[in-house]
Structure formats: structure tokens, C-alpha cells
Amino acid sequence: MDNEEAIDRPETQPIDWLASVSGDVHFWVPALVLIGGLLLLRWVS
């Protein structure tokens, strides 16, 4: 899970933060849980 830790970015290099977010494993956990939650809501309502 922590392979992305190895990414090294010097402080001076500008960050494409959209790409950084989508490449962050931490982002996909909440995103997938949100999709699951919406499906669950559809079932219970």
C-alpha cells in the first residue's frame, strides 16, 4: 500500500495536485466506500 511513499518530489517542483490525489491510495478507500454507501442507500430506501 505504501509504494507511493517512494515517490520523491523536490520541494521546488510544482505539484499537479489533481494527479497527486488520484494517485494516492488513501483517496480510493473513501471513494469506493462512498459508492458502496450510495448503493446501500438505494437498497434500504
Place this chain on the structure above:
Amino acid sequence: MGQLSSPAEASGAPRPALLAPERVRALQRVGVLCGIAAGAWLGAAEVPTKLVTTGLSPVLISFAMVAGVFLGRWSLPAMVRGTSGIRADIVEAPHLVIWAIIAGCLWSVANTLTIFAIRDLGLSVAFPLWNTNGIIGILWGVLFFRELHHAGWRRWGAVCGGALVIFLGGMLLARASSSQIASHVALRGIAAALGAGVLWGTMYIPYRKAYLSGMNPLSFVSFFTIGELGMMTALAVAYMGGFHNLYRQLTAAEDVLFWLLAAGFVWVIGDIFQQYAVKYIGVSRGIPISNSNQLWGLVWGAVAFGEFRGWQHGAIAGAIWGSVLMAAGLAAISFSVADNSEYLKWAEAAEREHRRYGIDIEFVRSGMQGRSTNPPQRRTWLDWVLVAAATGAFVWTGARAHWPSIALDGTAALVLLGLCLALLVACAATLWKVTRFN
């Protein structure tokens, strides 16, 4: 994982600095106090959800609460920090806008699920089920943010044992309550409550990420609420058959709208304290402590709404034992203070955020230490417009409000409100003294 042992060297950044032990202890005390205050205010915010028994649509209740939350999440930060301060924080870490919005979406879906769970199971049974979010939060805290790393078996035992005892106490409370209510426990309701627990537990990933990045909680919640209101509006429109129907039902519920907006506002106060608790003691300690909201919910139900009347002695004893267990779990977690070696692990997790997103290392470190790199900003006309708009919305709906046909012991409610206010003042004063609301 080998890279993790020395992230600072890998980026060329200086090693995480050791904080003075007194400062670590002061921040931990602030975090624990914020967790306790969050429990009181989040518990009080659950009271208006009793309106679900008056026949209002669960989606409408959730939408109105989120509208109140939106008003609170822009007006309170505008008053305390100012929109200029919020802007300055976001410029330092713009990627957190996406994290805040996804956290807001998770909150809205979870909140709607809880309303369905209350409808199917009743508040007392549904509450401990969605409070499993604390256990999910600990899991993510340990897996992603190095919480409890180098904590030693005693702290591990205190935090995990405390969370387990709180959960068991919650189940005991639920059993005591459910034995008195002729409710039919539907699979759908249990799934909705547990699902809400998973969503809320996962929502703490963006929270922790923001605070490891040095973000001010007051700035984070302002963007969080955009995701919240956006997602909730989409859900309300989809489930209620379009904007027109949503508007029609909102105007039909005009006389209780104020109470739902107020519930959202009260929730915001509890949530802001919860955000500070997560910032200063982490997810694994902050969330179980703030989950004492269940205890406060029970006290409100028992004392203000007289829900204990007619209960058998065995059920009352179960409720008391459940409460004692929850209090013991809270005490265990509250006293398991993170030391400097555990704090260094948090600092390493913060280094990851600095490297991945290119956030200024000083912003990250000073934020974690409860200090700000941005000087205090003056209030602008926009701040006062936001405060005036929120006040106007409450005055307008308050003028049309009627108390729904629910029996309430006014004296008991005033005493409980007084306790909540005392905690609010104590917590705000300590936060100001130690962190200046950073």
C-alpha cells in the same frame, strides 16, 4: 516499507523535530477535552431526530439538518477565524478541497442512512450499531497514519480495550432500551446503521489527512460542507422526485424546520470539537471519546423525554451498567496519552503528506504543534454577511416554529443544555489558550 523509516532524509527535509513533552501533554489534554465536548454536543444534536416519529420523510429530515449544518459551518468559522484566514489556509494545501468534499459526501450518505436506521430500529438500537465507526476509524488510523505505532502494549491495550468496552457498553444500552420497545428489528435497518458506521469511520481518513497536513479545522469544515450540501441536495432531489417536490415538502414542514436547522447547527459545534480531537489525539483516541454522544443521547432520552418511565428494574440496571462501561472505556482512552516516540510516528506520516503534495514543511509542522504560520486576519464584509445570513435563516424559521407534539421536561432540558454550554466554554477557552484555535 523500507522507504518509510527515513522519509525526511529521502525528501531532503530536516528530520521531524521533537516537541517539548509539556507541549505534547498540553495538546493531548486539549484533544481529550475536545473529544468529551464533542460527545455532549453530538449527543444533543440527535434529539431532533425524534421528529422522524412525527411522520416526516427521512430524506427531508436529513436535508434540513444538512442545511443547518451548512449555515453553521460557514458562519462559525467566519466569526472565529474569518474567510481571509480560511483562504490563506487553503492556498497552502489546495488538494485538501477535494478531500474535504469527499468527506462531506460520506457524511451526507451516512447521515441519511442513520435516519432510515432510526425509522426501522429506533434510536436506541441504531445508535450503538453506527458507533462502530470508532473501530473502523482505529483501523484506518493504524493502517494509513501510523497511529499507535511505537505506542507500547499498554497504550494499545488502553485504546483498543477502551474502544471495545465502549462498544460493549453501547450494546448493553441498546439491549436495555430495545427490550422496552416493541420494535421489529429489520435486516434493512441493521444494514443501514452498520453502513453508516463504515461511512463515518472512513470519513476520518480525510480528517486525519487534513490535520497531518497542518490544516486548521475551521478552514477544513468550510469546504467539507460543500460536499455535504451538494450530495444531500442530489439525494433529496433524486429520492423526493425533483426540486419541486422537495420545495413543496419543505414548505409543508415549515413549523418544524427551525428544530431541524438547529439540530444541524448543534451538530456543527460537536463536529468542530471532534475535528480538533482528531487533530490533537488522532482518530484512534478522538473518535471513541467523542462516541460518548450515545451516553448523552441516553441521558437526554431518559431525563428530558422521560423514556425510562415504565421501564422494568432489570432494564434500568442494564442501562446503568452500559453507561458505566462506556465511562470506563472513555477513561481508559483519555489517560493513554501518546508520548514523543508515538508523536514522531505521526510526524513521519505528516512528512508523507508534505512530500506527496508539496506542502510547505513549516505549515505542516506548525499546524501539528497547534500553531499557525498565517498571521490572524481581520474580519471582512463577507464574514459579517455570512453571519447575518445564518442568523436571518434561524430568525425566519424560528418565527414560524411550533414545538412538535413530543413531551419534554423543560427543567431537565435546561440543565442538560447548561452542561453542554459549560463544556463549550471550558473547551473553547482551553483551545484558545493552548492553540489560538489552530
